[in-house]
Amino acid sequence: MVKMKDVAELAGVSSAAVSRYLNGGYISADKAERIKQAIELTGYVRSSQARALRTGSTKLIGVIVPKINSESVSRITAGIGQVLGRRGYQMLLANTDNAADRELEYLDLFQNHPVDGIVLVATMITDEHRRAIESCRVPIVLIGQNVEGAACVYHDDYEAAFELGHALAGRVDGKIAYIGVTEEDRAAGYDRRRGFEAGLRAAGNPLDAALIRLGSFTLDSGYGAARELLSVDPDVSFIACATDTMAAGALRAIDEVRGMGEGIHRVSGFGDNAFLRALTGGIPTVHYGYLTSGVEATNMLLNTLDGVEGESGLKTLKLGHQLMNV
Amino acid sequence: MVKMKDVAELAGVSSAAVSRYLNGGYISADKAERIKQAIELTGYVRSSQARALRTGSTKLIGVIVPKINSESVSRITAGIGQVLGRRGYQMLLANTDNAADRELEYLDLFQNHPVDGIVLVATMITDEHRRAIESCRVPIVLIGQNVEGAACVYHDDYEAAFELGHALAGRVDGKIAYIGVTEEDRAAGYDRRRGFEAGLRAAGNPLDAALIRLGSFTLDSGYGAARELLSVDPDVSFIACATDTMAAGALRAIDEVRGMGEGIHRVSGFGDNAFLRALTGGIPTVHYGYLTSGVEATNMLLNTLDGVEGESGLKTLKLGHQLMNV
DNA sequence: TATTATGGTGAAAGCGATTTCAATGACAGG
DNA sequence: CCTGTCATTGAAATCGCTTTCACCATAATA
Numbered sequence: 001m002v003k004m005k006d007v008a009e010l011a012g013v014s015s016a017a018v019s020r021y022l023n024g025g026y027i028s029a030d031k032a033e034r035i036k037q038a039i040e041l042t043g044y045v046r047s048s049q050a051r052a053l054r055t056g057s058t059k060l061i062g063v064i065v066p067k068i069n070s071e072s073v074s075r076i077t078a079g080i081g082q083v084l085g086r087r088g089y090q091m092l093l094a095n096t097d098n099a100a101d102r103e104l105e106y107l108d109l110f111q112n113h114p115v116d117g118i119v120l121v122a123t124m125i126t127d128e129h130r131r132a133i134e135s136c137r138v139p140i141v142l143i144g145q146n147v148e149g150a151a152c153v154y155h156d157d158y159e160a161a162f163e164l165g166h167a168l169a170g171r172v173d174g175k176i177a178y179i180g181v182t183e184e185d186r187a188a189g190y191d192r193r194r195g196f197e198a199g200l201r202a203a204g205n206p207l208d209a210a211l212i213r214l215g216s217f218t219l220d221s222g223y224g225a226a227r228e229l230l231s232v233d234p235d236v237s238f239i240a241c242a243t244d245t246m247a248a249g250a251l252r253a254i255d256e257v258r259g260m261g262e263g264i265h266r267v268s269g270f271g272d273n274a275f276l277r278a279l280t281g282g283i284p285t286v287h288y289g290y291l292t293s294g295v296e297a298t299n300m301l302l303n304t305l306d307g308v309e310g311e312s313g314l315k316t317l318k319l320g321h322q323l324m325n326v
Numbered sequence: 327m328v329k330m331k332d333v334a335e336l337a338g339v340s341s342a343a344v345s346r347y348l349n350g351g352y353i354s355a356d357k358a359e360r361i362k363q364a365i366e367l368t369g370y371v372r373s374s375q376a377r378a379l380r381t382g383s384t385k386l387i388g389v390i391v392p393k394i395n396s397e398s399v400s401r402i403t404a405g406i407g408q409v410l411g412r413r414g415y416q417m418l419l420a421n422t423d424n425a426a427d428r429e430l431e432y433l434d435l436f437q438n439h440p441v442d443g444i445v446l447v448a449t450m451i452t453d454e455h456r457r458a459i460e461s462c463r464v465p466i467v468l469i470g471q472n473v474e475g476a477a478c479v480y481h482d483d484y485e486a487a488f489e490l491g492h493a494l495a496g497r498v499d500g501k502i503a504y505i506g507v508t509e510e511d512r513a514a515g516y517d518r519r520r521g522f523e524a525g526l527r528a529a530g531n532p533l534d535a536a537l538i539r540l541g542s543f544t545l546d547s548g549y550g551a552a553r554e555l556l557s558v559d560p561d562v563s564f565i566a567c568a569t570d571t572m573a574a575g576a577l578r579a580i581d582e583v584r585g586m587g588e589g590i591h592r593v594s595g596f597g598d599n600a601f602l603r604a605l606t607g608g609i610p611t612v613h614y615g616y617l618t619s620g621v622e623a624t625n626m627l628l629n630t631l632d633g634v635e636g637e638s639g640l641k642t643l644k645l646g647h648q649l650m651n652v
Numbered sequence: 653t654a655t656t657a658t659g660g661t662g663a664a665a666g667c668g669a670t671t672t673c674a675a676t677g678a679c680a681g682g
Numbered sequence: 683c684c685t686g687t688c689a690t691t692g693a694a695a696t697c698g699c700t701t702t703c704a705c706c707a708t709a710a711t712a
Contacts, residue, residue: 003698014662019700026660045438049378050698053667058375060418069404074395081394081421092386093419095407112371219600245601252604274545275571275601278578329668340692345670352690376668379697656711665702676691682684 002042011038022046052114061301062092062110062118064103070217070245072271072290076121076143079294087302089116098217100124100184104132111137117301119143119294124184139304139314141297145187151314153297157191158198160270160286160321165199165207165240167326168268168284174237176200177211179225179250181242188217192242192270211236215246222249230257237266244269244276244285251280272324282325293319328368337364348372378440387627388418388436388444390429396543396571398597398616402447402469405620413628415442424543426450426510430458437463443627445469445620450510465630465640467623471513477640479623483517484524486596486612486647491525491533491566493652494594494610500563502526503537505551505576507568514543518568518596537562541572548575556583563592570595570602570611577606598650608651619645 008015011034021027021035038044052058063080065073077093084091092115096102103120107129110118117138122129122145133140133150142152168176178196183189197207213229215221222241229236230253239254241247247269254266269276272287296317304313334341337360347353347361364370378384389406391399403419410417418441422428429446433455436444444466446459451473459466459476468478494502504522509515523533539555541547548567555562556579565580567573573595580592595602598613622643630639 001698005698015699016662016664016701017660020661023700025701026658028660031660047379047698048439049375049382049384050667051700052375053373053379053669054698054700056667063419067404068394068407069397069400071395074400077419078393078395078421078423081419082423085421091419093389093403093407093417095404095411097408113374219604223604248601248604252607255607273601275574275599275605278545278549278574279601279605281578281581327668331668341669342671342692342694343690346691349670351671354690357690373668376697377670379668379699380670382697654712656709658709659707661704661706663703665700667699668697670696672695673693674691675693676689678688678690680685680687682686 001047002044004044004046007035007038007042007044010042011035057116058114059089060092060115061089061298062094062106062115063121064094064096064106064110064118065121066096066098066103066123067217068093068095071273072288073121075290076294079291080119080298081294082291083295083298083302087306089302098123100126100129104128107132107136117141117305119297119301122147123188124182125186126184139301141301141314143293143297145185146316146318150316151300152316153293153300153319154187154317155288155293155319155321157187157270158195160288160323161192161195162199162202163323164268164284164286164326165196166203167199167323168238168240169200169203169205171326172205172238175211175233175235176205176207176238176240177213177229177233177236178207179213179215179222179229179239179241179246181215181217181246188242188270196240215242215249217243217245219245219249219252222246223253224249226250226253227257230254238268239266240268242270244271244273244283247283247285248273248276251283277324284326285324287322287324289319327373328370330370330372333361333364333368333370336368337361383442384440385415386418386441387415387624388420388432388441389447390420390422390432390436390444391447392422392424392429392449393543394419394421397599398614399447401616402620405617406445406624407620408617409621409624409628413632415628424449426452426455430454433458433462443467443631445623445627448473449514450508451512452510465627467627467640469619469623471511472642472644476642477626478642479619479626479645480513480643481614481619481645481647483513483596484521486614486649487518487521488525488528489649490594490610490612490652491522492529493525493649494564494566495526495529495531497652498531498564501537501559501561502531502533502564502566503539503555503559503562504533505539505541505548505555505565505567505572507541507543507572514568514596522566541568541575543569543571545571545575545578548572549579550575552576552579553583556580564594565592566594568596570597570599570609573609573611574599574602577609603650610652611650613648613650615645 004015094106118140121143146154180193181189213225239250247267250267268284270286330341334344420432447469448471472480506519507515539551565576573593576593594610596612
């Protein structure tokens with residue numbers, strides 16, 4: 001492995017000069033040229049490990065996600081990766097498989113170890129999380145939740161759910177049921193349910209608390225909850241879900257119990273899943289710019305790290321949403 | 327930041343002793359105990375950068391994927407991450423967005439830089455790829471393609487497509503069309519099309535070459551190709567696709583042109599997508615153990631790196647498949 | 653002419669670990 | 683008592699880079 005010293009010798013300069021050449025310090029034109037040639041000749045690449053040890057910066061960003069194989073998360077991740085690549089950073093990906101404690105574990109691992117910054121695609125935010133975020137040694141940005149005191153890029157789930165509920169209230173005859181997710185997930189659990197309820201109520205068609213069920217983000221859990229709802233109360237004619245994935249499960253349940261329908265105006269979701277859109281013609285749902293949230297969050301983080309002036313540093317950013325098919 | 331020397335001083339030993347304690351060298355019981363206490367007291371964690379510089383190993387694995395937001399890839403990635411986490415490695419994720427040149431770029435970046443090994447979720451394998459893989463400084467495993475001379479974990483797309491074609495040939499009345507992907511993708515493009523054609527032919531119902539179209543892995547491209555097929559030949563009654571995603575697009579096209587049907591026995595795909603399964607009741611498709619392929623490939627790679635004896639090192643591994651809904 | 657700046661330069665001091673090496677004391681065998 | 687093992691030990695050398703620092707020309711200023 002050719003190292004800096006070799007290049008320096010070949011170019012007839014000191015390794016300090018080579019380092020300066022590489023990092024843009026004082027260097028005369030002719031030596032710069034000789035160094036450039038020597039580098040090309042030897043195929044030298046600098047050891048990021050040595051550089052990291054010396055400078056303390058690794059050009060690595062830790063990305064913590066709750067589950068990689070979900071459409072929303074993988075879109076966010078795509079956005080993050082896009083910006084990271086463009087700006088010369090690399091992504092250290094940690095998948096917690098929805099286990100909050102592994103989230104903390106990685107948060108720990110990352111800051112003690114090699115990353116310059118962290119993007120946390122957040123679900124549950126416990127007090128322990130808040131503490132860990134607070135005491136984080138490197139800059140950190142959250143995606144998907146709005147947490148006081150931390151930089152966040154999020155969508156207004158309450159508002160979106162309110163609008164969805166309000167819009168739906170009038171167009172559904174029969175009872176509306178709701179399949180949510182754990183309220184520990186403030187955004188997808190608490191905010192969406194409360195917003196939806198408030199929207200229905202505002203439209204004069206309040207949600208029957210007996211028709212609320214809890215799913216676990218999966219298609220199967222949506223299916224199971226829907227089956228139960230349909231068997232408990234045959235008057236249920238519409239099932240609103242906290243995610244499109246669960247809505248797909250609910251749809252299957254409805255198909256099984258009631259026969260195939262035209263697929264729309266029987267369930268609603270969140271996320272505007274492409275498959276659901278194509279295969280059902282479009283259920284009422286909320287479109288979020290997932291990719292954008294990854295992009296925005298990452299730009300924010302890197303601006304702080306690179307000290308880009310004029311550009312905004314860490315702050316909280318609310319992104320817009322769009323009601324679909326209502 | 328507390329360093330090894332601090333721990334050593336507190337414990338009244340040399341830093342060499344602390345290093346030995348950490349790495350399992352000769353150390354007496356009482357000193358071990360004192361070091362243990364000192365570490366707990368100070369909250370010392372060792373700098374992976376310094377360690378990496380000295381040992382040359384980063385405990386980082388580079389993972390190159392063509393696109394993160396696709397079900398198959400994200401399942402594979404989940405499998406990779408699972409093993410990596412369990413075995414004390416971390417994942418450096420590079421998303422090439424389906425650009426073959428960025429694949430090469432990352433291959434380069436990774437081996438010059440900080441990773442101990444590479445998992446390449448492969449699509450197109452050009453000669454340049456082959457050369458890059460050949461000359462790779464670190465161990466590398468491919469997923470999804472079977473390339474001579476490289477360690478590969480793959481599915482037998484030809485065989486699966488053959489079986490699918492053969493099974494389908496008898497049950498479809500009317501013409502069968504095919505939407506494939508670029509044949510530069512040997513597995514998903516070339517093998518699937520050829521296998522499917524051979525299966526149909528073997529069953530005495532050969533594919534009309536005029537009814538073959540090319541998509542680009544996306545739902546929309548499946549939709550577009552299907553629209554065209556349906557307008558070109560009204561006798562087309564079944565559209566086989568190289569991926570479930572394109573099949574979903576084709577299904578939407580069929581729905582639009584011919585009205586909603588019962589959703590099955592009109593298209594087929596590859597990948598056994600969960601949404602498709604739930605929303606259509608199940609189209610004929612091939613189930614691959616994507617997660618398993620990630621797991622197997624990563625275990626193989628880490629076995630080589632860690633020098634696990636008894637366990638298999640780098641080799642090529644063909645995984646099974648399963649026909650669904652035929 | 654006497655002083656400052658100013659662009660350029662290399663030697664050398666780290667960054668925080670791992671690992672070689674020679675030295676130590678204890679202890680069994682002769 | 684002497685010698686050879688053997689488990690332990692710390693000093694010191696690296697790993698490959700960045701960065702300070704002192705220093706040197708040369709140009710600009712007084």
